[in-house]
Amino acid sequence: MLLHIPNVLSAEELAGIRRQLDAAQWTDGRETVGTQGAQVKRNLQLPDTSPLKAELGKLILAALQRHPLFFAAALPLKILPPRFNRYEGGGTYGFHVDGSVMQLGNGEQLRSDVSCTLFLNEPDDYDGGELIVNDTYGEHEVKLPAGDAIVYPASSLHQVTPVTRGARIASFFWIQSMIRDDARRRMLFELDASIQRLRSGNADNDAVLQLTGLYHNLLRQWAET
Ligand code: NI
Secondary structure, X not given: OOEEEOXXXXXXHHHHHHHHHHOOOOEEHHHHOOHHHHHHEEOEEOOOOOHHHHHHHHXXXXXXXXXXXXXXXXXXXXXXXXXXXXEEOOOEEEEEOOOOEEEOOOOOXXXXXXXXXXXXXXXXXEEEOOEEEEEOOEEEEEOOOOOOEEEEEOOOEEEEOOEEEEEEEEEEEEEEEOOOOHHHHHHHHHHHHHHHHXXXXXXXXXXXXXXXXXXXXXXXXXXXX
16 A cells, blocks of 8 residues: 655654754765665665664654554554665666565564655755655655655565755655555555544444444454564
């Protein structure tokens, strides 16, 4: 499931993050990829050891925690500490797949089920820089307003097209979901959305209660915790 999550960050949070990132030291993004990725990756990242990366990452995780749509879509079990990248001067990341198992740094591992990109500057600030995601329904082109995020299956082939004017600044990270299977996660998301709609209308309370019970029983059947 490819889903647009609007308004993850407020205008004030965005301005603060941008101010700090504008003054940051960036390094070659090839430091964090394997051989296949390194051949097609041309961008800059905050180093993994950067205190700024850790600080801004916490702020983003806190914003995600309070976003009901993100939670409903990803059903997160673990989230990789957010990373930050910058594409400029033709910077690009050709078609690749993301690693399936990642180190969390505390000895724990994370299986990447869901990929997330959070856009940190406006689409008008740069030309190119579209995120292209290939899934079973074809090719999707994504370029979102600052503060908005896209979540998509980590199993998909994807690329970032060359940035030919300005700079594209984003945060990106992966989620291990309680629900490993994308189709099951999508069904739970759709059921949850229907329950929310019924609840905000004048629906029969008993029917809403029954559907809510069904949602939780499916989650109980399928969730890994
Ligand atoms: Ni990727």
